[in-house]
Amino acid sequence: MTILVFKILLVLVLFLISLGVAAYSTYSERKVAAFIQDRLGPNRAGPFGILQPIADGIKMIMKEEIIPLTSNKILFVAGPAITMITALMTSAVIPWGPSVTIDGMKVPLQVADINIGILYVMGVVSLGVYGIMIGGWASNNKYALLGAVRASTQMISYELAMGMSIIAIIMTTGSLSIGDMVTGQHGTWGMGWNIFVQPLGFLIFLICAFAECNRTPFDLPESETELVGGYHTEYSSMKLGFYLFAEYVNMFISSAIITCLYFGGYHFPFMDKVSAIMGEVPFAILCVMVFFLKILFFIFFFMWVRWTIPRFRFDQLMNLGWKVLLPLSVLNMLATGTIIVLNS
Amino acid sequence: MITEISFYSLSFLAIVSSILMIFHKNAMYSVLFLLICFFSVAGLYVMLNAQFLGIVHIIVYAGAIMVLFLYVIMFLNMSSPITIRKSKLIMLAAICTGLMFLFVLFAALWSVPFGHAPQQVDQNIGLAKTLGKVLFNEYLIPFEVTSVLFLSGMIGVVIFNKKETENE
Amino acid sequence: MSKVEKTDNQFVRESIQNQFGPAVKSIEESYGMLDIVISKDTLIPVITWLKKTETLRFQFLTSLCGVHYPEQKEFEFSVVYHLHSLTQNIRIRIHIFMPESDLKVPTLTTLFAGANWMERETFEFYGIQFTGHPDLRTILNVEDMNYHPLRKQYPLVDNTRTDKDDKYFGR
Amino acid sequence: MNELLELKDQLRLIPLSHYVFLCLALFSIGMTGVLLRRNMIIVFLSIELMLNSVNLLAVAFSVYHNDPGAQAFVFFNMVVAAAEVAVGLAMLVMIYRNIKTIDINALNRLKW
Amino acid sequence: MESISIDAIQMDYLAILAQFVIASGFVLGTFFLTHKLGPKFKSDKKLQAFECGLESIGDARLPFSVKYFLAAILFVLFDAEIIFFYPWAVNFRELGESGLLKMVLFVSPFLLGFYYVIKKGALKWE
Amino acid sequence: MQPLSSRSKIVSNKTMSWSERLYIPAILAGLKVTLHHLFKKKVTVSYPEQTRPHSKFYRGRHVLKRDDQGRENCTACGLCAIACPAEAITMVAEERQKGEETLYREEKYAAEYNINMLRCIFCGLCEEACPKDAIYLTDTISTSGYNRDTFLYTKDMLLEGALPETRIDIQARRKGQREGAM
Amino acid sequence: MGINPELIPIKNGPEMYTGEGYGLTQIEKVIGLARANSIWPLPFATSCCGIEFMATMAATYDLGRFGAERLSFSPRQADLLMVMGTIAKKMGPVLRQVYIQMAEPKWVIAVGACASSGGIFDTYSVLQGIDKVIPVDVYVPGCPPPPEAILDGILKIQDLIKQEPIRRRESPQYKELLASYDIQ
Amino acid sequence: MINISDDNFHNDHRINGHVEPEEDIRQYNYLNLGPTHPATHGIFQNILKMDGEIIVEAEPTIGYIHRAFEKLAENRPFYQIPTITDRLNYCSAPINNIGWHLTIEKLLGVETPKRVDYLRVIIMELARIADHIICNSVIAVDTGALTGFLYVFQWREKIYDIYEEICGARLTTNIGRIGGFERDFNETVFARIEHFLKEFPAALKEFESLVMRNRIFMDRTIQVGGISAERALEYSFTGPNLRAAGVDYDVRVMTPYCSYEDFDFTIPLGSSGDTYDRFCVRQEEMWQSLSIIRQALKNLPEGNFHADVPEFYLPPKENVYNSMEGLIWHFKIVMGEINVPKGQVYQCVEGGNGELGFYLISDGGRQPFRLHFRRPCFIYYQAYPEMIQGSMLSDAILTMSSMNVIAGELDA
């Protein structure tokens, strides 16, 4: 039972961390953008503008909520809710650190070490489409509908390549559990990261992650210059907030998953030696920190890319997804298979 | 305790949402209710320790098939709304038929002994690994044939689409 | 296209006079550009000829605008065409005049795609009707604008309107 | 606290017949939907529901009878259902675009 | 793969449930809060759909391109197909060479179909 | 179309080399550029704490000048109002009374002199038109406000202080103007 | 029908907020601060002033410092309608519609001579100031106003926001103000 | 008269003046792009009839900021007209300004000293750079690359600084006077120009490296919104848009003004008139402008900064204060009582967007009798529906921004 309590505690902590990281991602996005663009960025709300996300949050909560007359009210509310909930659900299967002993039992620092972890991620991600589709459709606005259709088509298209690129990882690991995948990357001195064996897979996965998060260069559905606000054109107050926020939560989770799948999760070089001289809990904390460092790097990378490159046109995006990434990922899978067979 | 609560609430959810699904006017809501129903069913799969099937169920049904339904609804958009309903009589008849069917089967199966839970349960039965083994050994032929099915599906879809554009 | 020798205003003047004779009401040169006045019936033939003739090739319609001369009775309105021969690098100006009672001019949209909006604008400003224009509507102002603002009798400011507060004006 | 039970105890708590009746109920609801509605989409959804109830039943039997084969069967069922829906909906859209309705009765009137 | 104790599994799903409850609680709570806190000022014009400051022309829910729909259909087909890969990948090491062969056999019609789809221009957006 | 001149050249190259086709090199090059800027000194001027120095000819808020003895220069000749394309200037002229010589330099003066700052387009034509060295634009920006009425700057608001310390220095501007013509 | 501008009271600056219940509670202050620091502008940039707005957004002046770099073109999401440039009569209804569709609380800033008063365009086709069709909170003079002036306008708006009582938008005075613009 | 009636909306299915058939309304999607759409940087509205993502037909509606320039010009004395022309194409106001002054100088027969010409060339080329900076960076923004915009915009800011030092304003500069400039360029101006010439190329390179050879950008722009040379001429295209289509028409070369014949520069050309061509042409024009400015600075003649025409050029203030003659001229000029010949002139300059023409009819009064602006934007924007037909929504937006339609110029 203590374990259950521990897990629920973990859920709570994770929930708060997700929100916190996402909130500060919005802030750092603005800061990174500003710095890349030779500007200062928000610096008036609190020292260095550190209270900016809080100000945004309060403002959003205090804003009038508008539900257009012609919209389907329930669905209109359901859209952002689904988006946000699915965004917050994915973190369950991510192993945040090595196991700790609780109640005499080795418990991984993971909400749910289910043996289908990666499929769980895929499942939840595939549900994310609903939030956008329903929201865009319910708005009864042309831009919103167009944005929603674009967004969902894009998301489902890149889901395919994403699923395919994961298969190569599953083949090497032989398990669907993310925990196993991470431990499988321990290698010598904690450096057996999958990125070294699966560079192509990583690239595909990375691109798909960008597309699934609707980030530049795949931010078409909400590209302002074309569709005003895309699928969330009609949304105001916290409903809009959730749509925007979910993007950042997704970014956080995507970074975590990329790290888990390809960058060894919480592993770091010479971790065995370190663990030998450290207590279990400090070591776990160190691992979690390493993990977060990697995640932060990817979040930064997401932003860095966003503020550098142009975005695709819809047809180009679809071509990339279907005609380049999908065949490439099949190829990657078969090549991985061949290599494994040849090696054994 | 938890087991019973989960089972009965999931079953309840499944039944209620599926009933709502067939009665709701708006097809969009029907899809969403069916979605809820599918989630409950997935929950039942998990309860049966068929985790892999449960998640596949979600990925395939919720993540793909239902999305497609949404597309269709958005696509057709009911610009001619389907307000015409069947006559009351036929509706009543339909419901009666359904109930009768349920009743008959219920009655027929009420006393059938389905046997008790086995003493020893293979806990690996629901795992992807087990399933894979079965799939790739015993069911290899159907497996390969599915591929052809998909191929024909693709061709069919493309042909439909072609007709479509030619008609325009 | 064969290279034609460079022509000058003189050449243009002569050839147009030779070609159309009396239809050309006057040709003057001011500030280095020929001002050709023709009657509006000959507009289309003249411009077609100017555009098509190999030695001239005025194939570029630089601009088209209307003018209102309220005190020139019977010739109150005028449409001015600036044509440009890119190959010869000569510009000419063609004027046509008409009385207020007969504001009909053949359209140039058949010759220059770009004339479309210019004519719409001229129509809107002066009320000159371009016969044969595919879509002669107001273009800049609200659709229910009921007068032609650039005619001289209308003031710049619409004095009947109420959205102006003289308190804020220096006058 | 022993609310967390092992699988076999769990299975003992919920008899197989409960699963059977649940599936039965779902199946009849699906059938009623097919009979009841004229909107082809809903009819389609009802069919999916029926398919699902069968799947659930198969899984239940497979677990209670310790046979992984049934699960492989369900697996096939699901993916084939996907193919079926894909083609079916493509047809449905085509029908809609031709006759501008998805009323199932309208099909009767059509001379194919 | 070692067998996991059942308790842990149940617990894992319970934890996921807990996460779901917390997440939806948060979301719905916030909605409720904004609903209560924000000013309300409704009028017909305000609640019209936004279309660049003009009134909307026609119904917003108009048919969009059949291409999107086609992509969705293909997605369903492919997604179902990918599902087959998972059990295969998990068992890959045991299946070895024959597994690879089986998969190649499975994939080839798939690729063939894919090639056909592309060839027929079903994924052409222009 | 035959070439019209001999100095043209085609500048758009639309064929992509294979490395350009790969997306990645160009993206990496872009990333390098942005990374470089990430650590560059920021160009932002933190207005209102910092201000950018305006040129001495900057055309901002107006000032009505006084002469060395603190008398108003303006003689209400109205040239500025005529020159103003926005018709932003109004004035009421009045004859100077006896005993007011210390206040007004010329025989006539502007009893009222209003500039509607909301209409003014800061074109500087009034400054140019003034024959009496009376109106200048300064290099301070004209501030915003909440009420349209407050933008009707009256003479008191425009006039510089009478004391020498409170004078607004437009000397540079005066000198700078047409220095070449001298 | 068109509104009769004579009936429109010219709004009296920030005093109108100080009238009822002056003295903000602590919560109101916090909310005011939050709102003031998270202004999402809707740039209604029609002409030249829009270019200066670009300059204000750009690196040298960086509107982002005030937390206002997130432009939102959908009126639902915007807090501040920045009207920059000439508003012709043809545009009037559009501007009004956009204003009406904005979610409360909303503020309006008229940037530049044209938006504020018509500027030099005292002509048959130009609206002589947008306060004829929508209420304006802050006017920024200039043609175009330099970025500093636009920032000054934003600062003024921030002051206004900080002072606004939380219930102002439901007060009868506010309703009256809107009603005077024929906006229910 | 003020028309804020609420039924002033364009709310039926109308394209090109005719109501769309019922069949089409069912089949196509009618999307309204603008007026307050982020892509319509200025304000214009497009009703797009779309089949999915493909644009079948488009109808632009313009006039949302119609300011009646031509009527206004008939009511303003000559020396106030620059305040109007500055607001035509506000991205490159000095070119308009100088263009107008060339027109009036032609009418008045004012000969400007070489130095004035050269200084004007410097200003105009700076303005051209400023204009192209906006256009090209906005293209980049519309493809999603915002950062490049902010990089080059800093340099626009530097151009503003130069203007400010010359005339005291940034955007709507009112920079010229009849016969020359208001004041001579001082040391700071030249220092700033030198600095600009030195540093800007690096920034421009950087901007190019962000987008120009990036495949995403190239894919977005190549074959998008193209127009053939023939059609472009039919539509009376000029400027970069015409050159992108492959016609080397440049007013600076064809009809040199302001001593442009003294400078050596090439006319950049595109091949098929698509968005990428337009982008490249503008990009190259900036390089050419830089070179022109360098040449002008190098060969800058000594001399006066204004023509010696006391009847049109305001006398120095000291003369006004101290000499009767100066005062009289001053009054005459400000009151607009100078003698203007009757006549008609047409003067064109190569504006940021193409041939910017001024057709001035003078009846000898203090105001123009008629002043018609040949506004390149207005003329070529009508080709827009044709250019985007059959392309996608995103293309339409890029086409629009790459045409650099300036609303002030479009709507007059």
Ligand code: SF4
């Ligand atoms: S400010 Fe100068 S121009 Fe204006 S009225 Fe006074 S003296 Fe005359």
Ligand code: SF4
């Ligand atoms: S600066 Fe120009 S607009 Fe302003 S008052 Fe002076 S002349 Fe009038």
Ligand code: SF4
């Ligand atoms: S105020 Fe001046 S700069 Fe601004 S839009 Fe009007 S004319 Fe242009």
